[in-house]
Amino acid sequence: MAFVKHDWTKLDPQVDALIRAGVPVSECAKRVGVDKNALHYRLRVRANRPQAPRRETREDRRRQNAEQRRESGVDRNCLRCQKAFVAPTRFIRRCPPCRAD
Numbered sequence: 001m002a003f004v005k006h007d008w009t010k011l012d013p014q015v016d017a018l019i020r021a022g023v024p025v026s027e028c029a030k031r032v033g034v035d036k037n038a039l040h041y042r043l044r045v046r047a048n049r050p051q052a053p054r055r056e057t058r059e060d061r062r063r064q065n066a067e068q069r070r071e072s073g074v075d076r077n078c079l080r081c082q083k084a085f086v087a088p089t090r091f092i093r094r095c096p097p098c099r100a101d
């Protein structure tokens with residue numbers, strides 16, 4: 001259940017007009033009788049922008065690295081014949097011919 005504090009259908013056009021006239025957001029808020037934080041939030045929601053960019057977590061980086069590895073493979077030297085080859089994952093340590101044996 002959404003708690004609607006302001007009737008934005010009425011306020012949006014008023015705010016838009018003020019902003020177009022070059023009135024700063026905090027001043028717009030005062031004039032239409034809305035808390036300036038609420039108005040900032042409203043403008044952000046309308047612009048469909050996230051509130052704050054989410055910080056990249058260690059998990060994100062791990063996933064990115066894993067994806068990159070999956071795409072590019074891993075440079076390895078075969079444990080058996082020492083030949084260089086590109087392994088599809090870091091768990092592969094022998095070249096395809098040796099693995100086929």
Ligand SMILES: [Zn+2]
Nearest residue numbers: 078081095098
């Ligand atoms: Zn090999």
